Each structure stands twice: as C-alpha cells, then as structure tokens.
Amino acid sequence: DVKVTQSSRYLVKRTGEKVFLECVQDMDHENMFWYRQDPGLGLRLIYFSYDVKMKEKGDIPEGYSVSREKKERFSLILESASTNQTSMYLCASQDLAKNIQYFGAGTRLSVL
C-alpha cells in the first residue's frame, strides 16, 4: 500500500511565524502535490513537483514556497504565516501510470 505521511496532524502558529509542513511518501513517485482545503472552496492546488528540485506553481501559490531536495520528501513553507492561511493542508503523491493521487492524513493549521 502507498503510504503518504504528513509530519503533523494539528499545528497552531502565530502570525508572522515561518511554518514548515513536511510530507514523505514511500512509493518512489516522481510527482508530489500540496493542496489546501477550505469549506465551500474544495481542494485548491498550491504547488506541485515532478522531480527532485523541480517545482511548478498551482492555482494559489501566493504566500507559499516549496522544497524538494529528496524524491521522497516534499515540504511546504509558509514564509510569514497569516490568519488567512488557517486551513487543512493535504499532501499527495502520484502513480503516473494511472494518474492516481494518494493523499496523506492532512495537517490542520491554525494561525492566530
């Protein structure tokens, strides 16, 4: 079974803090994704990566950056957290042969 692990289930941070969300997958997948999920807005793509050190902006990249130094690990960085970044963050890795994305359990981030 594919395993996608997000480092934290719940995080509480203060406005202005730098926040790191970590994601690790165990299936040697090239593609990895970061989404945020908000009520009424569905899943929105923040960034994705199709290889080590490669990244592409998604639909809502503002206020975020990413890092992919190793194939199995994809990090989302909030450079200066703001209250409007309070959300559920979901990481996914992808089986390219079938285009299936496998999700982690999610990180619920609250920025106070």
Added chain:
Amino acid sequence: QKEVEQDPGPLSVPEGAIVSLNCTYSNSAFQYFMWYRQYSRKGPELLMYTYSSGNKEDGRFTAQVDKSSKYISLFIRDSQPSDSATYLCAITTGNQGGKLIFGQGTELSVKP
C-alpha cells in the same frame, strides 16, 4: 463554466438506501475518472478508478462513466452509517502534467 461540477449536498439518506452521486464535466478529452472518499478531518482515500468509459463494480460500490453525456456517477448499494463522508470526483486527460481536476465534493450522511 467550471471544468467539473458536483452538487455539494448535503445529502441525507436512511440506512439501506441506494445512493447516487454525480459529476458532470465539460472537456471531452478527459480519460481518467476517480472517486475519493473523505471522512471528517482525514485525507481523501481512493475509492474507485476508471479509465475511459463503462462501469466498474467493487462490493457495494459501482462507478459509471458516460462519456457521451460527460457524466460520471458513483452508486452505493445498501448504504451504511459508515458510508457517511464527503465524496469527491476527480478527472484528468492524462496530459495535464499529473494534475487532477476535483469536484467540490458531496457530503453524504447515512442515518441509522
């Protein structure tokens, strides 16, 4: 017009009912169709996967693709309270760099 439309519900049914969940899409080039189930405060998990058209059955679940109508459905037979979750459709052409287009999700509640 959104690429994928999904009624957000909420949908409430009695235990044992047959549930029909649907998505419509606009691009006839879509080839890969998925249904994800997401329990409250958890990440989405893949429920059904279909390539191209036709039906696929797995236990109480049936996924149906009608490419002529650009319409996909998920049927749940003999619904159980444990089926209470949000169901998201996801589609892609396979030529979108791995990106999936997600529906907004339908919230289902199965009452005992």
